[in-house]
Amino acid sequence: MAQAFPYTYYSCDCYDSNTNITSAKRASQQAPIADDEDERTFDPRSPRSNYSLYPLEHLLYCEDCQQIRCHRCVIEETLAWFCPACLFEVPSSLIKADGNRCIRNCFNCPVCMSTMMVNSLDDPTNPSSSGGPYILSCPYCHWSTHEIGIEFEKHTGISQQLSRVANGGRQIPTQKERDKERERLKDAEGRKKDDRDILSGSDDSPTRDRVREDIPPSQEDSFSNLSAFYKTQINAQSPASFSSHDVSFSSPASYARIMNLYSTSSTKKQKREKPVPMREASGVFEGLTIFDPATDAATIERIKKEGWSTTLAPAQKLAQINPNIRFESELRPIPSILCTKRGKRCRSCRHILAKPEAKITSTRYKIKLLALNHIPRLSLRALSTPTSQISASGPSASAPAFDYNALRPGIPTHFLLHLSNPLFDPVRVTLATSSTTPGKVQSRVTILCPQFEVGANTDVWDDALQSSLSPVKRTPALNADGQIEAGKIWDRGRNWTSVVIEVVPGFLKPVTTGFSLGGDDGKKKEDEELDEDEDLLEIPIFVRLEFEADMVEQERGIGDPKRSVEGQREKREEAFWAVVGVGRVAPT
């Protein structure tokens, strides 16, 4: 969690409800959930809470379910695809055919991942008619396709040109040509089989094929070869009548089958033929690649000679379309991956929660139900001067800026918890927290005023007008001794209220002198080893809201006639866990 202190995360409880359903089903070895789900306090340190805490800005709110919705409890549906480099919208039919990459001129540098540009290699003294040849080059690291021996004739349709050229300028046959070649080889093989004396003549494979084979087939080659091989094998396997396409009665094959079924038994018997089992691939053109130790040896030699710098870093390798490469000379420009615009729906009621505008360049939304507009915002800050001066034990606050990264252990520090209400109705808030924070460093936390009201989010001018009529109490809740009085709010405004939280940060090392807290040595030793982020002070706070709101239109319609009076108000409740990150406890 790399946000600056203090921060607030909201918990979406979708995983709890999720596990409840599944755990019932999961018969075997689910750890018995000992305590009731509702009773359990939220632990921001449990590894799972990483996956359920979000900043308020990331959350959506489903008005029908009246619940917070996080990334996990929405269904996303793709509305449009576009290339982030050229902002060209790609229709969904093209996605199916050409995959998830831009098929125009957009490429990323395979070395540094920045967007590449098409540059001309034209000689100014002797310009060619087309302005070419062209190369793709990276404006940041100056890598260019020149280094892998690829130049283009035209400056458009780069990806098509690139797909036809292998590194080093060798032409790659297209899919069609490859298919044709495969057929040719197969025919040749077949003829040879008929001609020769089969038992003896297995050695004299044609030299012409050998020449081709010294380049090992690429992965795509093998894949298409295998795919074609399996297709022919399966077609040869299944009798025509069983191909899954023509199950309709009109096709001659199934007609024959039905006739066969209902005709006399004599013909049925003789038809049953023992099917030949599918065979294995027998050669390169069928996708069989025999392992060759020579390639291994060559790779080792090359590493030995050329060293570290010619090999690829893992990130570069994984960004490639074919990640099974090792050397810089095998790099290819990466077509940029497409981005999508996605709408979000609530998983349980299927209502749309967010829907962006269809235009690619627009960043606006048609529908956007943010939790921001439905859930009060909690924020925390250190309470400055007056208290710390009075309490006299807070030298940390005497510094002009409060250092959240070094909380003084053992010294009570006051923080202001600020709640602002986005709703148009006043809200009664009840806060709860456990008296000590979970984890090894136990800090004591007291919310001095756990129950209070927050005003409605009315028009800004209302505030200005009302303030003269009924002055809001702005005197700090200090009692005669200058102590903060418990049970009173600190300050309030039009739609916000702030209360004081007292925190006594725990000690990073168990206190051995001073207080004798008990506890044997073994336990202390265990405590001394702090995990990463164990000094982080995070306070889980359970927030419960009560308010009266206008009824949702739907409910008004369905509800009984008594309640369907216009302007009927209903009582609503909402509750969730939030985690407030206060800071880091300083080592003593």
Add this chain to the structure above:
Amino acid sequence: MDLAQVDIGLVEDKFERAMREAYNKYFLTDVKPRRILLALPPRMPHPLMSSILQILFANFQAPSITILSSPILSTVAAGLRSALVVDIGWAETIVTGVYEYREVHEKRTIRAGQLLSEEMAKLLNAELDDEAEPGAPKTDISFEEADEVLTRVGWCKSRPKSNRNTLYFPARTSPILEEFEDAVETPEPTITIPFPRSTPPTSLTIPFAELAKPADQALFATDTALNEFDDHELPLHHLIYRALLSLPMDVRRLCMARIIITGGVSNLPGLKSRILAELDALIQQRGWDAVKTYGSVSARHEQRLRQQKENLDLRTNEGEDQVSESLIPDIPVPASLKEPEQDVIDHKLAHLALRNGPPPATLVGGAVRGVETLGAYAGASLIAKQGIRGVVEIGRDKFLIYGLQGATRDKEVSVVAQQRMSMGPNIERGTAGERGSWTLGVWA
């Protein structure tokens, strides 16, 4: 797999996040939910399977999920029906014998990626400590650094150690090999590895030969005697040898000529050749004899074998001389070493079979041979492309109601009943109809 210490809920969270990223960033599928084909190892624990399925069904709206076993998919992606699949993964290496698209045998060892990575880290730490001035804190390089070194410049000696050559091969050939092996190149080739992340950034120059040691150490454990290994940590070549040994003879014949080495570590240059060479040497030395030592009679046993072999050599050598045949009286040759009699009818039948049957290349067997595979996932793509449906196919609605308990107990859906010849028992070609019940097949 030990799941006692694993928080399944956390696994679910992580899996869900990974899948969401994969969907949103790379798959870019359209609104229509897609069928999912999962490649899982055949020994997947049920709780894991259940949670994976749950997330795919519930969060990603898959209408149905087909599960196929990964060694079989590797076999498919190599274009074979039978193979010995050596999957060198992260936590363990799994050797699976596949015969006619069916797993027949499985052995595993912990000598795999994790151990290799640790060895490499150890090596680099030691080298860096040597470089650093004394008194400096011990270096502890991160996993990423060790992994990067391993994938970039790590390699594996492609021949077994020379002293073992002398052990394996007849005396005639070994000295040459040995000299060739031990010839030290001058100057010794080195590799310079930068470590930009350490403070201050350093670079390490290390002899090239050193970089092959972790693989030697982790995967082949060259320094340790065989009797010191526990069952779960056999070196790779011994594991493969044992797996082959425990296969039935016919299956072994096919499998040893179709050794598929796959998994992430298998990309280490030289590793495949090394495994095959070691295996070949083991077979030459031991034959297919499950008994490793015959105790006190072992000398005699070896002697007898050698004599047999020499006799055979003698005979074949002499066979080339025309004269000797009539002169030397019949030495009784053991039946196993006799040339089988030629039968005219057999010859004709074989001829016919070759003409009509599959090409001879598919019948190769009996010698160690490696075959490249495209990997289990490519195999799954191949199968999906042909519209083949697996035996284990789980429908969304049924799973969401019953969970894994909804599976029938039958391990296999009968293929014959559907009047359809298929690619094998694990993979069948289906029509569009829905099945009434579903099974977990080998995963049950």
